Amino acid sequence: MAKVKIKFVCNECGTESPKWMGKCPGCGAWNSMTEEAEAVTKAPVGRSETLRTKEKPASIIHIESGREPRISTGLEELNRVLGGGLVPGSLMLVGGDPGIGKSTLLLQASNSLASQGLKVLYVSGEESVRQTKLRADRLGTLSEKLFVLCETNLDFIEEAVASLEPDFLVIDSIQTVYRPDVASAPGSVAQVRECTAQFMRVSKINGVATVLVGHVTKEGAIAGPRLLEHMVDCVLYFEGERHHSYRLLRAVKNRFGSTNEIGIFDMTEDGLREVANPSELFLSERPLGVAGSCVAASMEGTRPVLVELQALVAPTSFPSPRRMCSGLDHHRISLVIAVLEKRMGLFLQNQDAYVNVAGGVRLEEPAADLAAAVSLASSFRDLPTKPYDVVFGEVGLTGEVRAVSRAEMRVKEALKLGFKRVILPEMSLKGWSPPAGIQLIPVKTVAEALKAALE
Numbered sequence: 170m171a172k173v174k175i176k177f178v179c180n181e182c183g184t185e186s187p188k189w190m191g192k193c194p195g196c197g198a199w200n201s202m203t204e205e206a207e208a209v210t211k212a213p214v215g216r217s218e219t220l221r222t223k224e225k226p227a228s229i230i231h232i233e234s235g236r237e238p239r240i241s242t243g244l245e246e247l248n249r250v251l252g253g254g255l256v257p258g259s260l261m262l263v264g265g266d267p268g269i270g271k272s273t274l275l276l277q278a279s280n281s282l283a284s285q286g287l288k289v290l291y292v293s294g295e296e297s298v299r300q301t302k303l304r305a306d307r308l309g310t311l312s313e314k315l316f317v318l319c320e321t322n323l324d325f326i327e328e329a330v331a332s333l334e335p336d337f338l339v340i341d342s343i344q345t346v347y348r349p350d351v352a353s354a355p356g357s358v359a360q361v362r363e364c365t366a367q368f369m370r371v372s373k374i375n376g377v378a379t380v381l382v383g384h385v386t387k388e389g390a391i392a393g394p395r396l397l398e399h400m401v402d403c404v405l406y407f408e409g410e411r412h413h414s415y416r417l418l419r420a421v422k423n424r425f426g427s428t429n430e431i432g433i434f435d436m437t438e439d440g441l442r443e444v445a446n447p448s449e450l451f452l453s454e455r456p457l458g459v460a461g462s463c464v465a466a467s468m469e470g471t472r473p474v475l476v477e478l479q480a481l482v483a484p485t486s487f488p489s490p491r492r493m494c495s496g497l498d499h500h501r502i503s504l505v506i507a508v509l510e511k512r513m514g515l516f517l518q519n520q521d522a523y524v525n526v527a528g529g530v531r532l533e534e535p536a537a538d539l540a541a542a543v544s545l546a547s548s549f550r551d552l553p554t555k556p557y558d559v560v561f562g563e564v565g566l567t568g569e570v571r572a573v574s575r576a577e578m579r580v581k582e583a584l585k586l587g588f589k590r591v592i593l594p595e596m597s598l599k600g601w602s603p604p605a606g607i608q609l610i611p612v613k614t615v616a617e618a619l620k621a622a623l624e
């Protein structure tokens with residue numbers, strides 16, 4: 170009898186090794202190598218040789234460009250993240266923690282596509298057809314063009330695709346699907362990799378836009394979708410905090426569009442609701458005229474978003490004070506605190522400082538620095554900020570306020586939401602004329618900004 174060949178594969182990065190190792194030589198993860206039998210019939214991975222005719226190299230100027238045709242999903246926020254809509258024949262991966270709402274999002278998109286007259290196949294390997302139906306009922310009117318299949322065997326799924334010929338295919342989730350000829354458990358690196366390669370072929374041959382749902386696990390017990398990121402056209406992450414109802418959809422890779430855009434949804438009793446005006450949502454619980462609260466104008470992709478930054482500075486009872494922040498970069502807050510101490514003379518060494526972005530949003534931009542400085546100083550001095558102020562700007566190490574991009578859009582968003590003043594870097598005023606109805610306060614240093622905001 171032929172001996173079954175065994176290899177060890179890292180769950181985190183997919184590195185293979187003939188021997189077990191405690192530490193993966195590829196990514197350095199500990200205890201991530203699992204035993205796997207080699208695939209019996211090795212399918213060509215990641216390459217679709219069978220469906221191509223032999224091609225000759227062509228000069229780039231002779232290649233027709235033309236825009237990719239797009240199918241609107243009916244969900245504007247999803248379209249935005251995809252770069253305008255679905256591209257036929259593309260393969261997408263939607264990752265996210267369990268329970269964040271991936272199935273809900275895709276079922277809603279499926280239903281909306283089906284009601285436009287497209288044929289949609291939703292394959293669920295996690296829930297029964299009836300459970301899917303129960304969920305779908307909560308989401309509203311259903312279309313008869315939406316087909317549901319509860320199946321995990323890849324061969325049967327392929328058969329269903331071939332007979333139904335859908336325009337849009339959802340596999341929920343890739344970790345539950347298996348190829349019978351691969352001798353590993355569903356969810357293992359080998360299965361996930363082989364199945365994804367197969368779905369890539371299916372989607373390219375049939376021209377069907379395919380979405381794979383992938384779970385991200387902390388322990389890496391199941392092969393995470395990280396391994397698949399370079400195989401697919403588009404990687405979206407659906408994230409949010411469990412205790413907040415809104416969810417952000419982010420693209421981390423997109424062959425057909427930008428990766429800066431985010432989509433914002435609100436999880437309600439009857440499904441996800443699109444949030445067209447996120448600033449209103451993020452500012453809805455803002456207390457007015459209190460110390461330590463400041464509104465920042467941040468850019469999320471091409472969209473300006475106003476969010477509330479809160480700070481609390483209080484005497485510490487520890488030898489070294491606590492610095493906590495959520496929703497912001499820890500290093501940038503340390504920098505802002507150091508600038509306030511050294512340049513502004515705020516004595517913060519015996520004070521705990523907590524900084525929080527209200528509503529669970531994450532601000533990655535340095536443009537939030539100045540708002541953090543204002544809210545920290547406001548809390549420390551116990552001086553309330555003005556409820557009609559918006560602040561943005563990057564803080565430099567000498568206490569200067571540096572220019573940030575797209576100042577005009579941020580100012581217009583502030584105007585739209587009824588704010589009266591914007592404190593912004595002087596250098597950001599170049600190249601555009603301010604709109605009427607809002608007062609701009611250009612500042613060069615943190616000191617000037619604090620004076621304008623607090624006095």
Ligand code: TYD
Pocket residue numbers: 265266267268269270271272273274304307308436437438439440441
């Ligand atoms: P689900 O889409 O099943 O998450 P995932 O597929 O990412 O694991 O969403 C699960 C959560 O969403 C669950 O906690 C219930 C909640 N939910 C609502 O609040 N409203 C709804 O209409 C639906 C369908 C789910």
Ligand code: MG
Pocket residue numbers: 271272273295341
């Ligand atoms: Mg699910």
